[in-house]
Amino acid sequence: MEYYVMEENEFMGEKLLGLYEESCRIQEKYFGEYPWVKERIAASETPHLGMEHQTNIAYGNKYKFTQVGGKDFDWLLHHEFGHEWWANKVTNRDWAHMWIQEGICVFGDAMATRELAGEAAYLKKMQQTARAIKNGLPVVQGEEVDSDSAYYGDIYGKGAFFMHTLRHVMGDEIFFPTLKKLATAPQYTYDNTVVTADVEKLFSGAYGKSLQPLFQLYLYTNNKLEIHVKQTDENKYLVKLLNMEMQLPINILTGEGTQRLMVDKKGIIVSSKTPIQIDPDVFYFKKVILE
Ligand SMILES: [Zn+2]
Structure with missing residues (x-):
């Protein structure tokens, strides 16, 4: 693991690498092996907040750690790193389906809470997430949408909360392996891009019953x-x-x-x-x- 630190912050470098390693263990537990293991695993300190550049994420959170389960945690580092799976490995075919990248990545952030602070803290985080849903527009606004339209805040929180709902409906024994399959099976990863219908078919197949009505209500409408x-x-x-x-x-x-x-x-x-x-x-x- 490499971290390109600004000279004046060199003393924070080791600390950040420790958090980065912990973050990697959590992401790998839920989503499978780090996607670019033969290339590089790195982060670089930047003046802007962050970005999911493949094999070298931008980190600009200025070491503002929060306490999760009594331990230091860097949400920005964990989130941008999560995009190595959700964006750089599993990629939506059109901006219309951007929730797959952002929503599932934010769900991965909640998995860090689950790992570091336990199930009750995770539940509380998802309840906060539900309260922040704006619900002015559907998460998926069509099959082909430009980036300005697609970048509606709910692709993050409502997308993540939808994963939480699916987890409840399917149960952990089915849900977690299915989510990992989305992040690891060849038909959904690397050169093969995905749309919402691919996710729905995968989860419905694993559940044994169609989940299409649930996908329809929560992703294609703003009805509760x-x-x-x-x-x-x-x-x-x-x-x-x-x-x-x-x-x-x-x-x-x-x-x-x-x-x-x-x-x-x-x-x-x-x-x-x-x-x-x-x-x-x-x-x-x-x-x-x-x-
Ligand atoms: Zn993101």
């Missing part, structure tokens, strides 16, 4: 998932999805604790002595309608 809740009896609630043509696992907090239940448009009856809470940990970007 609508979950309707109606009290039908003293201790009974009818919970159903309004705008989703597939069954989804929803965590529902009842008097007995949290249950993971499959919900669809027909709805299910949930018994609880206390008012129920829908998706308390926030795996879905959603609107709950109480009747």
